[in-house]
Amino acid sequence: MADKNTARQTSLEESLCVDGYEEVETQTVEKECPEAQLELNAPAQKLWYHGRLDRQTAEERLLNNNEEGNYLIRESESKPGSFVLSYHGTNHLISHFRIISLCGNYYIGGRQFDSLSDLIGYYTAWSCLLKGEQLKYPVPPPQPVDDRRKVVALLSYRQLPDTDEISFEKGDLFVVCNELKDGWLWVTSLTGQSGLVPAALMENLDSSIDPVEALPYFHGNITKEIAVQRLQRAGEGSFLVRPSDNSPGDYVLFFLCDKEVLRYRIQNKTSFLWLGGRCFQSLQAIVERYTKEEIVDGYKLITPVHRNTLSSQQTNDIYASIPQSSGPNLLSSLDESQSLKGYLSKRSERTKRWKSMYFILNGTESHLLYFENEKRSKPKGLVEFNYSSLYPVHDSFFERPNCFQLVSEYNNNNNVQICYLCAENGDSAQKWYQELKNHCENTRKQKSVLKKFCSLTIKIIDAQRLQTKLFHHPYCCVSLDNVKVCRTQVSEDKQVFWGEEFLLDDIPTTTEKFSITVCNKGKRNSTDIAHVTVNLSELENTDMIEQKYMLQPCNSTYKGDLGTLRVKASYSQEIIMPQEEYTSLKEVVTFYL
Incomplete structure (x- = not known):
């Protein structure tokens, strides 16, 4: 297992349990979007972000610091637009973890963060990146890196309803997060x-140019007299900005107010701007x-006077060239043979409610994306198949059919996320389940041409000698390799009897054992008290075996004899040959008939 994990860690750059009762909170599964509930603090980005960097140089920079636990983040050379967390772990092992960047969010092992800083903060203070290892020491680049692509709006735009588009005005500045398909950008103002903007309405800003000078209402080479003339032509409420003649490096805001041009000096303090006793982060701020508040009694800034203007025909041509945004399809060119799309219901870990969402299975990128609906382009979340296992969910677990689950554990660090999904009907559930099997860690196709079909039948009959002080309302949960898949009803009788049978077809071939946990349902939550574990190897090649098992405590607080559990079970493995073998067999049989 250690070798498998090591191999997975070093290839990331190239490839990169919940109870059935609604009120139950599990302690092993964290809530969705943990960064929303935790205080995430990280060192300043300039201390660990290195821009685009190859793997070898990253490793050299980590080793030069020679401290276990040091780290850096870089943009991937092999996959521009995605990032890599390079980490110097114990025994001087260097690992590279792929970070997927999508629409302003960042995903590592399927866990979602609002920023790279939040990701660093999470794995510094709240969770282990590898088992028992957290980020400790940032490795700074030789000089601070700011490689963000910045754009300015050439024209105004109004968003379409029920999409991820955003409205903006001419001259607004944005940082580009992702360049999407069909001429759209995902940006942050x-x-x-944040949201979608048409690339046709944007102009790239040269990072070497002062951000103030890039604004369309900044006029760098005009006299005071020409500035006044332009304002008078534009009319009341118009404004522009030009350099200060008397104080080099500062700026002057010219504003036409009640037929008089007012001038306001803006002091440039390098890291901020100063106007009228107030500090501002940018000229745009x-x-x-002052377009919302009065800059002088009774008057606000209204109309910016731009140094360059487009003709009506040019403006119309640009607007006509804007394609319609098309939801999730903007994210990537999906190979139809490697994808599956459609609506599924997803159970929220936070609210315990089911909600219909639009899913895209991308086999090429090896992940599952889900969206609020098919008009949205920003995913609500992502499941990475490289760290996810697929398991069935019996109808009894949520008292609804056609469910299954994806269990994600990142690098074996005991940080588990479970994604419960439910299809509209049996055919849809089977279609999704079979496609997911091709990609998940525990079910993907092996090199062997032979396939296994594994089935497990469990009948939970009754329990005897249960301590009444512990078991007021007992029920049982069945788990496959510690993943809960079905449960009995709650017994209200003194003589605890269930007599419930569960048929689990097409379980993962990697499953080694099943366990049954006897729980007590309380008024507000449920408690795991005792359990039995059965190795599937004990059931191979046999009919239903009935056995009485001694219950073992779930933790040390439960003492004494906890009673017994009577169970019947059988396990079968069927070998399925390739289809062409059956074709040959059919020909032979037909020949002799």
């Missing part, structure tokens, strides 16, 4: 708003404030 200086105010933190100044303009945004």
Whole structure:
């Protein structure tokens, strides 16, 4: 297992349990979006972000620091737009973990974060990256890196309803998070708003140019007299910005107010701007404030005067070239042979409720994306198949049919996430389950041409000698390799009897054991008290075996004789040959008939 985990860690850059009762909270499964509930603190980005960097150079920088636990984040050379967390672990083993960047979110092992800083904060203070190992020491680059692509809006735009598009005004500045298909960009504004914008309405900003000078209402080479003339032509409420003649490095805001041009000096303090006793992070922040609030009694900034203007025909041509945004299809060019799309219901770990969501299985990228609906382009979440196992969910578990589950554990660090899914009907459930089998860690196709079909039948008959002080309302949960898949009803009788049978078809061939946990249902939650574990090897090649098992305590707080559990079980493995073998057999049989 250790070798398998090591191999998985070093190839990441190239490839990269819940009870059935609604009120039960499990202690081993964390809530969705943990960064939303935790205080995530990380060192400044300039201390660990290295921009685009190859693997060899990253390893050299980590080894030069020579401290176990040091780390850096870099943009992947092999997959531009995605990132890699390079980590120097124990025994001087260096691992590289792929970080997927999608629409302003970052995913590592399927866990979602709002920023790279949140990801660093999470694996520094709240969770282990590898078993027993956390991030400790950031490795700074030779000089700070800011390689973000910045764009400015050439024209205004109004978003379409029920999409991830955002509205903006001419001159607004954005940072590009992802370049999507069909001429769309996923961006974040200086105010933190994020969404889709048409690339046709954007112009790239040269990172070497002062951000103020890039704004369309900044006029760098005009006199005061020309500035006044342009405002007078534009009319009341118009404004522009030009360099200060008297104070080099500072700026002056010109504003036409009640037929008089007012001038306001903006002091450039390098890391911020100063106007009227207030501190601003950018010139755009100044303009945004005083288009909403009065800059002088009774007057606000209204119309920016741009240094370059487009003709009506040019404007119309640009707007006409904007394609319609098309939801999840903007994210990537999906190979139809490697994908499956459609609606499934997903159970929320936070609310315990089911919600219909739109899913895309991308076999090429080896992940499952889900969206609020098919018009949205930003995923609500992602499941990475490289760290996920597929298991069935019996109808009894949620008292609804056609369910299955994806259990994700990142690098064997005991940090488990479970994604419960439910299809509309049996055919749909079977279609999704069979396709997921081809990609998940515990069910994907092996090199052997032979296939195994494994089935497990369990009948939970009764329990005897249960301590009444512990078991007021007992029920049983069945797990495959510690993953819960079905449960009995709650027994209300003094003589505890269930007599319930569960048929689990097509279970993972990697399953080695099943366990039955006897729980007590309380008013507000349920408690795991005792359990039995059965190795499947004990049941091979036999009919239903009935056995009485001594119950073992789930933890040390439960003492004494906990009673027995009577169970009947059988396990079968069927070998399935390739289809062409059956064709040959059919020909032979037909010949002799």
